[in-house]
Amino acid sequence: MELIDFLRQTNAEVRELLNERLAIPGEPYPYPESVFTEVIMQHMYDVGMTFEPVVCHFDAKVGNTNVRMSGYAMSDELDQLDLFVSLYSDVDEIVTVTTSEAAKVADYCLRFVSKCAEKKLAKQMDDSSEAFLLAQAIEENYSNLEQIRVYVLTDRVLNAKSKQFQSREIQGKTIKLEVMDVERLYRHLSEGKPRDELTVNFEEVAGGPLPCVWVPGQMSEYDYAMTVIPGEALRFIYDKYGSRILEANVRSFLSVTGKVNKGIRDTLRNEPERFMAYNNGLVIVADEVHLGRAADGSPGITWLKGMQIVNGGQTSASLYFTQKKYNDVDLSRVRIPAKLIVLRASKSQNEEKLIADISRYANSQNAVKQSDFAANHPLHVTLENHAQSTYCPDGVGRWFYERAAGSYKVMIEREGTTPAKQKNLKASMPPARKITKPDMAKYLNIYALKPHLVSLGAQNNFQKFMESVSAYRWPSGEELPTLSDYKSLVAQAILFNTTQKIIRTKYKAFQANITVYTLAIIFLKLGSKMNFNSIWENQSISHSFQQLITSLSEEVHSALHKSANERMVSEWAKKEECWKIMQEVNYSSALFVITAPEVKNIKD
Numbered sequence: 001m002e003l004i005d006f007l008r009q010t011n012a013e014v015r016e017l018l019n020e021r022l023a024i025p026g027e028p029y030p031y032p033e034s035v036f037t038e039v040i041m042q043h044m045y046d047v048g049m050t051f052e053p054v055v056c057h058f059d060a061k062v063g064n065t066n067v068r069m070s071g072y073a074m075s076d077e078l079d080q081l082d083l084f085v086s087l088y089s090d091v092d093e094i095v096t097v098t099t100s101e102a103a104k105v106a107d108y109c110l111r112f113v114s115k116c117a118e119k120k121l122a123k124q125m126d127d128s129s130e131a132f133l134l135a136q137a138i139e140e141n142y143s144n145l146e147q148i149r150v151y152v153l154t155d156r157v158l159n160a161k162s163k164q165f166q167s168r169e170i171q172g173k174t175i176k177l178e179v180m181d182v183e184r185l186y187r188h189l190s191e192g193k194p195r196d197e198l199t200v201n202f203e204e205v206a207g208g209p210l211p212c213v214w215v216p217g218q219m220s221e222y223d224y225a226m227t228v229i230p231g232e233a234l235r236f237i238y239d240k241y242g243s244r245i246l247e248a249n250v251r252s253f254l255s256v257t258g259k260v261n262k263g264i265r266d267t268l269r270n271e272p273e274r275f276m277a278y279n280n281g282l283v284i285v286a287d288e289v290h291l292g293r294a295a296d297g298s299p300g301i302t303w304l305k306g307m308q309i310v311n312g313g314q315t316s317a318s319l320y321f322t323q324k325k326y327n328d329v330d331l332s333r334v335r336i337p338a339k340l341i342v343l344r345a346s347k348s349q350n351e352e353k354l355i356a357d358i359s360r361y362a363n364s365q366n367a368v369k370q371s372d373f374a375a376n377h378p379l380h381v382t383l384e385n386h387a388q389s390t391y392c393p394d395g396v397g398r399w400f401y402e403r404a405a406g407s408y409k410v411m412i413e414r415e416g417t418t419p420a421k422q423k424n425l426k427a428s429m430p431p432a433r434k435i436t437k438p439d440m441a442k443y444l445n446i447y448a449l450k451p452h453l454v455s456l457g458a459q460n461n462f463q464k465f466m467e468s469v470s471a472y473r474w475p476s477g478e479e480l481p482t483l484s485d486y487k488s489l490v491a492q493a494i495l496f497n498t499t500q501k502i503i504r505t506k507y508k509a510f511q512a513n514i515t516v517y518t519l520a521i522i523f524l525k526l527g528s529k530m531n532f533n534s535i536w537e538n539q540s541i542s543h544s545f546q547q548l549i550t551s552l553s554e555e556v557h558s559a560l561h562k563s564a565n566e567r568m569v570s571e572w573a574k575k576e577e578c579w580k581i582m583q584e585v586n587y588s589s590a591l592f593v594i595t596a597p598e599v600k601n602i603k604d
Contacts (some may be wrong), residue, residue, distance in 0.1 A: 265322045548592075
């Protein structure tokens with residue numbers, strides 16, 4: 001896919017979402033710029049560039065200055081903040097944006113930060129908006145923020161060599177200014193393809209082939225090498241590929257938020273030359289290797305295709321975040337030992353099993369539970385198989401379970417070899433029928449009455465779910481989902497998506513939290529009366545049940561705000577204490593006396 005194709009696909013996605021929301025009765029007009037912001041922030045989140053994003057539009061004159069923001073993302077520890085401001089043109093051709101135009105928009109967003117740092121913004125805002133509570137949170141927590149970034153999001157291409165502007169100082173904090181134009185986003189997403197398309201060239205990242213001891217396999221399923229990776233090269237790889245390079249890692253570092261292992265940090269800062277002696281090193285798997293010659297004439301690794309770090313994720317992440325936090329760290333003196341395994345399995349299922357086994361044994365010396373092995377868990381394979389073989393009741397459509405990140409788009413591109421085929425594929429399996437691994441964990445934890453965990457964010461909730469997956473039993477009572485369980489999961493997806501649409505029309509702020517808690521209360525009150533089979537058969541939610549969702553959400557919205565007691569609702573919702581209080585609220589009992597196909601008629 002070329003840049004122009006990516007641009008058109010992105011803006012088509014924005015228009016598709018716009019049309020979908022315009023078709024919903026009572027839906028407030030969805031401004032194109034806000035939808036564009038939502039799409040781009042989600043892309044950035046998917047490739048590990050930011051935290052769980054929130055669309056939050058604020059555009060006002062404060063004093064004599066214009067202040068503007070389109071969205072934000074904050075780390076769980078409340079020590080890292082990303083603010084986003086959009087410059088959307090809805091173009092289908094490559095159009096440039098000048099540095100001055102992008103800088104002007106960045107300044108609008110910078111003023112949001114500066115006013116908060118001066119504690120002058122919240123008191124001038126409407127206290128019913130989410131932007132108010134964000135401003136309040138920044139004002140109260142500004143001194144604790146370790147990283148602040150402002151991103152200008154645009155579907156144009158910045159007419160400059162660098163996508164970064166000069167950093168600014170506000171109240172003793174350095175604010176990084178960056179432009180995420182369509183060209184930069186395309187580059188990041190291209191690098192975030194499935195494993196077999198991820199290539200690391202060491203001539204580019206390390207200045208030349210990595211010296212190695214090469215041991216070719218004889219009759220085995222793999223070749224083998226021992227090598228050493230320069231610290232700066234590993235930092236660059238992690239920065240470039242993010243969580244993609246760790247996708248097969250049992251510890252699932254999708255949720256790395258900057259926490260650094262103390263031992264690794266201290267060694268990097270105080271004794272970088274001893275890092276190789278102290279560190280256990282990495283275990284890397286790859287699909288292909290190209291051997292060249294290192295500077296001394298010995299065998300060297302030129303590039304790896306399908307590179308995955310299956311052991312050493314904490315080392316990689318800590319290396320990256322330590323240098324980010326401490327500018328004095330000299331990675332040029334750091335070397336990391338690495339064991340490389342180049343796969344030669346003839347069948348993909350054998351290859352995945354081998355990766356899982358390598359990952360399992362490589363981590364066996366650490367306190368890693370078997371339930372931590374998320375990436376290749378049979379649960380995901382089983383759900384993927386059910387999705388591929390099960391048609392909707394109409395006999396035409398199907399749902400898609402995205403076991404590997406990005407596999408839905410890859411499927412559309414590979415199987416949709418003509419525009420007509422792509423159109424038919426999207427008609428039978430539209431993006432709205434895609435369930436990701438984090439989606440699955442979200443639906444199941446809501447049904448398990450754990451909305452506080454779901455409120456931690458998609459990746460954190462997924463990690464929590466996988467930590468306890470060995471003890472999880474599906475409604476069928478089985479460890480792995482049966483076909484009936486898969487259909488129930490799809491029903492929960494339909495129910496969640498419907499609830500989300502209803503909530504979006506009613507509330508400006510904290511839509512995600514209201515959605516999750518509304519569904520959790522429904523499951524708490526109705527329990528085994530829920531008829532997921534009916535939802536599967538109809539592939540929709542009845543009007544009467546939608547009325548229940550609408551009415552209950554009002555009571556949930558009120559209870560969340562009241563119990564938050566002026567705290568930011570999105571942070572309060574993450575607490576188990578919040579869920580305990582929400583369960584004790586006296587909701588209108590009449591709401592749950594309902595006749596609807598989604599509710600079984602169980603007589604006492």
